[in-house]
Amino acid sequence: MPGNIMDLSGFPTLLDARYTQIKQEEYQGITNIIPWIYREKSTDRLDQFHTATGGLSDWEEFTGQINPQQFYEQYNTQSRPREFATMTIITNRMVQMDFSGVMEGRRYRPMVRAGMLTKQKHATELFEMLTVNDTRWFVRSEGVPIGSNSHTTRTPGVAVTTGFDNLTTDVLTPVSLLAARIAGRKIRSSEGDRMDLFYDGIILPVDLVDTYNEIANTPAGFDIPGLNQNQASKERTGIRQVYCLPLWTSTTRWVLVNMALMKENCCWYTAQDEDYGSIVEFDTIQVKNRGYMWHGPHVDDWRWAYVGG
Numbered sequence: 069m070p071g072n073i074m075d076l077s078g079f080p081t082l083l084d085a086r087y088t089q090i091k092q093e094e095y096q097g098i099t100n101i102i103p104w105i106y107r108e109k110s111t112d113r114l115d116q117f118h119t120a121t122g123g124l125s126d127w128e129e130f131t132g133q134i135n136p137q138q139f140y141e142q143y144n145t146q147s148r149p150r151e152f153a154t155m156t157i158i159t160n161r162m163v164q165m166d167f168s169g170v171m172e173g174r175r176y177r178p179m180v181r182a183g184m185l186t187k188q189k190h191a192t193e194l195f196e197m198l199t200v201n202d203t204r205w206f207v208r209s210e211g212v213p214i215g216s217n218s219h220t221t222r223t224p225g226v227a228v229t230t231g232f233d234n235l236t237t238d239v240l241t242p243v244s245l246l247a248a249r250i251a252g253r254k255i256r257s258s259e260g261d262r263m264d265l266f267y268d269g270i271i272l273p274v275d276l277v278d279t280y281n282e283i284a285n286t287p288a289g290f291d292i293p294g295l296n297q298n299q300a301s302k303e304r305t306g307i308r309q310v311y312c313l314p315l316w317t318s319t320t321r322w323v324l325v326n327m328a329l330m331k332e333n334c335c336w337y338t339a340q341d342e343d344y345g346s347i348v349e350f351d352t353i354q355v356k357n358r359g360y361m362w363h364g365p366h367v368d369d370w371r372w373a374y375v376g377g
Contacts, residue, residue, distance in 0.1 A: 098184045102191050104311050105271075106336035106365060111149065116337055118368050119144035122223050122258035140223045142258050142369075147206035149339045149364035152186060154179060160353040179359050183342050185315075187361065191336065192315045194365050195271065195323065198375050199235065205364050214367060215323075215375030221258040231256030236376045240276055240322045242283050242300040244376060248324055249305060252374045267324035267374065269309035273316040276377075280310065280322070321377040329372035338363045 102108065120142040128135055156179065193205065198215040212218045217233040231254055238244035252265045272280055284302045302308065309327060339362035346357045 098181065098188060099314050100184075101188060101311070101313055102336050105191065105194070105330060106334045107331050108336045108338065111337045111339050114148060116147045116149075116335075116366050117144065118146075118335075118366065120368060122221070125259050125261065140258070142222050143208055143210040145206050145208045145366060145368050147337065147364060147366035149337050149362055150205070151360070151362045152183075153358060153360045154182065155356060155358040158355040158357075160348070160355065179344070179357060180342070183359050183361060187342075187363065189315055190363065191365065192313050194334070194367060195313060195316050195321070196318070198321070198323065198373070206366050208367070210370075214370045214373060216370070219370060221260070223258050223260070226256075226258070226260035230254070231260070231262065234370060234374045236374075238376055239320055240272075240279055240283070240376060242298070245283060245300050245305070245324075248374045248376055252324060255371055255374075263371065265326055265329075265371065266306060267326055268306055269311065269325040269327045269330070270307050271311045271313060271323040271325060273318045273321060274312060274314060275319040276322055277310070277312045284310075318377065321375070323376070324374040326372050329369075333368040333370075333372050335366040335368075336363065337366055 122139045122142050124137045124139055193202075194214075197204075197213070199213050201211065201213050210220065212220075215235040217235050219232040219234070220228050221232070233251070234255065236244065236248060236251075238247070249267060252267055253262070255263050255265050257263050270280060283300050284305070284307065286298050286301070288296060288298055298304065307324075340360070342359060342361045344357070344359050346355065348355055
């Protein structure tokens, strides 16, 4: 007989008619971060394969003969959505003798909410692993984390000594925010050309939301007596989207993002949405409830993010 079976011995108060109200413990709120970050797609394939090609360099002056250019294949990403499931087992006598009615509906609501929370944790793992070359969800052929100072290109003859870094260890301050924004505008394409990237969003853990709000909403800058304008204010930076990831465990990490590039490079694949079922076993008369889902993130290029902290 399997363990973790809900029976009379584990719920004495549910069977006592003197208890007029029994509260079901639940999570207070669950924020769905998937639409903020990912482009959502469905899939019927076990593995997802994405690849990319680079662009072209500057046009040359025409001198009577055009010299042809070519673009080169860049790095590819392979991901595999993963399956997740849970179940509960409740004895028939537990359901029949429940004076409180807590077991009505066969306890689906806690299972549904636990599934929602699990999914949000998986969506947050991209940020937990920004500086780690993790292979739980996807493998990128470049072989370095999304946030790294070791990015490269497959286009021949392009120097990667500058413009291929998107990671700083600096904590979030007006100075570090300014430095990251400047560095972002100097990030280079696979052909080595400056991309002039503007960051219009910032993604933060709970611990840094107030810190950023103070930076972005303080009217004056560093020279308070002179009342200089705050160059890190939201009006000056153009950072209009501030996203807090409530399940992100970091207390120091922050990420500047180009929203359009993030949606272009970050996909959320769903092979099967949350599905629930219930049966009563013939021989034991136990009520069995189960939940199942199949999903995972997929991330291609790195240039959508500048990682700090």
